[in-house]
Amino acid sequence: MAKRGECSFVTKVRNMEESGFALGIIVEDSEVDIDSLIMSDDGTGDGITIPSVLISKKDWSILITGLLGLKEEERS
Numbered sequence: 923m924a925k926r927g928e929c930s931f932v933t934k935v936r937n938m939e940e941s942g943f944a945l946g947i948i949v950e951d952s953e954v955d956i957d958s959l960i961m962s963d964d965g966t967g968d969g970i971t972i973p974s975v976l977i978s979k980k981d982w983s984i985l986i987t988g989l990l991g992l993k994e995e996e997r998s
Contacts, residue, residue: 925951926976932967935974946974949982 924934926948935946950956956978977985 923947923949923982925949927951930964930966931961931974931976932964932970935972936966936970938974939970939972944972946972948974948976950976950978953979 924938924946927934929937931948934948938946950959956976959976961976
């Protein structure tokens with residue numbers, strides 16, 4: 923997992939793949955509604971082979987809570 927940050931989604935996923943990741947999960951680090959975002963290849967995505975997905979900050983919190991076995995009130 924990685925926060926969305928300043929570089930493009932494609933660049934982030936390529937960096938993850940080159941680091942040995944089998945899957946790229948990019949977390950939107952703002953409160954923006956990701957349902958309204960349009961994600962597209964910036965022209966440099968050719969050759970990326972790992973699957974990738976963008977998830978919201980809220981969904982990230984739920985995922986981390988489940989992975990760490992935290993109760994809802996324990997996550998921040």
